[in-house]
Amino acid sequence: DVKVTQSSRYLVKRTGEKVFLECVQDMDHENMFWYRQDPGLGLRLIYFSYDVKMKEKGDIPEGYSVSREKKERFSLILESASTNQTSMYLCASSLRGREAFFGQGTRLTVV
């Protein structure tokens, strides 16, 4: 089975901290994605990557950056966390032309 693993299930950080959310997939997928999910707003795409070192902005990239140094790992970085970045963060991966597989999510609270 495809496995998409997010490093933390729950995370609490302070305003202004630099936060790293890590995602690893074990099926050699080219594409990887970061979404956030908020009540009433659904899932929204933050960034995606279609190859190592390649990245594209999604619908809501402001306040975030990403890093993909290895094919299996896609990191989401909050340079200076703010309370409005409190959310559920979901990572996904896919082969080109195939369905996406999602991780279990990281519930981030910024206080």
Next chain:
Amino acid sequence: DAKTTQPPSMDCAEGRAANLPCNHSTISGNEYVYWYRQIHSQGPQYIIHGLKNNETNEMASLIITEDRKSSTLILPHATLRDTAVYYCIVSPLAGGTSYGKLTFGQGTILTVHP
């Protein structure tokens, strides 16, 4: 990407078929219909997708109308574990400039009751 319209909620009795409708009247010729579901506190799970022919797998069946403007996801024998939010999404297959990005709407909350 084309948008979809789904009812906000539906109920189904355990053991009966659950038929979840989706309207996608502005779908383009190269766009597929995807269905995902999200069980509480988990990430979304892929169910099925199709272009214009009906599709069936071990989880569900997908019926797409001939004009492709609507579709129905069928769970043939719903169980309590099928209680989830079901998302209907239209998107080109990953490739070209789309890279398989998915635009999620609000979905349908399906509640299966005993």
